[in-house]
Amino acid sequence: MSENTPFVLGILTSGGDAPGMNAAIRSCTLSALQSGFRVIGFTHGFYGLLDKTYIDLDESTVRDIIHCGGTILKSARCPEFKTAENQQRAANNLHDLNVNALIVIGGDGSFNGMLKLSHYYTGQLIGLPGTIDNDIDGTDHTIGFATAVETAIQAVDKIRDTADAFERIFIIEVMGRHSGFLALNVGIASAAEQIITFENFENPGKELQKIAEHIALCKKQRGLSSYLIVAAENLWPGGVSQLAEDLANYANIRCTPCILGYIQRGGAPLAKDRILATKLGIGAVEAVIDNKTLIMIGESNRQTCQIPLTQAVAHQKTVNKALLAAQESVLDIAKLAKSHLM
Structure with a gap:
């Protein structure tokens, strides 16, 4: 040159x-x-x-x-x-x-x-x-990533308003492909009652039991109220619409599925x-x-x-394990409700 x-x-x-x-x-x-x-x-x-x-x-x-x-x-x-x-x-x-x-x-x-x-x-x-x-x-x-998290939080906060008004259960699917970073961070920041992500998912049968028991405990403690589940995409077989149907069949629990989708990729x-x-x-x-x-x-x-x-591109990076553990223990309101009922 x-x-x-x-x-x-x-x-x-x-x-x-x-x-x-x-x-x-x-x-x-x-x-x-x-x-x-x-x-x-x-x-x-x-x-x-x-x-x-x-x-x-x-x-x-x-x-x-x-x-x-x-x-x-x-x-x-x-x-x-x-x-x-x-x-x-x-x-x-x-x-x-x-x-x-x-x-x-x-x-x-x-x-x-x-x-x-x-x-x-x-x-x-x-x-x-x-x-x-x-x-x-x-x-x-x-x-x-930071913007997508904030966009999803704003959407989930609005869904919470409707969930509160009607005392309903919503299942919200966030993006992430095969990574749980969005699901965990959005779930934590929006105070979701449950977060289902790759790092804590076992199998559909055990998850249905866990979700149903969690909802029952919260209902016993709080009565009818809003309840949010944040789930990672590509996790539940058939997606969150199928999860809502599975919960209805398993425990007669009515849930409203909501897929945030491409809104998470846009915006300033x-x-x-x-x-x-x-x-x-x-x-x-x-x-x-x-x-x-x-x-x-x-x-x-x-x-x-x-x-x-x-x-x-090795895919060794995982979500913050301490934050995930906190969500499943310190921040788990069902466990808190259970202790108050004893």
């Missing part, structure tokens, strides 16, 4: 969108421009690499996006990228465009895609953890996610300057850190 040829940095967002992705695009772009790089943003995730669809990113493009949800680069899941042929095609396109480094903002699926791409692409590959699921190893929090990012995305974006460009590759930029103990991509 000659002195007159600028270093080209590519950025893309992939997989599920997360509040704060735009903040990450902004910080990556501004930091790279300060270093004299040319910055391009590939659109629609890995499809942008396959189709050579991109936009130039400059200061005016990213100036007013830090507060916006979603992603200006759009996102997508790209099943076609799973083939070696398309991975080679994407690498060829990156080489043709003289892209020296690529920053991917996404979750474990996106990071696994980068690992596959590395077999054919000779440039640098840096990942930023952007997912509401908070299921990436090596970072305390992922971009978007909280300050925490804006700041995290900004720090990690700057860290990503610094890693590029230091000639690093195949790493994720995360945050541990409030310090920016660099984690190998292979470690980031």
Whole structure:
């Protein structure tokens, strides 16, 4: 590369969108421009690499996006990228465009895609953890998690109002794919009577018994009142609608299922996610300057850190066990009710 040829940095967002992705695009772009790089943003995730669809990113493009949800680069899941042929095609396109480094903002699926791409692409590959699921190893929090928790809490608080007014039982399903971080944090913060997540789930039979006994104890102590169950998605066979039906058949308990769904992925990012995305974006460009590759930029103990991509997708990260234990003992009102009845 000659002195007159600028270093080209590519950025893309992939997989599920997360509040704060735009903040990450902004910080990556501004930091790279300060270093004299040319910055391009590939659109629609890995499809942008396959189709050579991109936009130039400059200061005016990213100036007013830090507060916006979603992603200006759009996102997508790209099943076609799973083939070696398309991975080679994407690498060829990156080489043709003289892209020296690529920053991917996404979750474990996106990071696994980068690992596959590395077999054919000779440039640098840096990942930023952007997912509401908070299921990436090596970072305390992922971009978007804090906002998703707050969005879900606001929704659950409103459901509590209706549950109080009608003295009903609601089962609320939150996102998280196969991770319990959202369910536990939302359940704790909204004072749910029960939280059903991957880390405390045994099997449907035992769970039905546990839920029914818990509800009976609370009813005996408090009489008719609101009762909220927060459940992780992809946990109960058939989802929370089936759980409501199973409870009706098992113990004649009437519940109203409520699936929060995609509302959790949208909205303006909280300050925490804006700041995290900004720090990690700057860290990503610094890693590029230091000639690093195949790493994720995360945050541990409030310090920016660099984690190998292979470690980031290992799925060893679990919810706070002390918080889970507190929910099942100290904060368990059914146990408190039972002790008062003795």
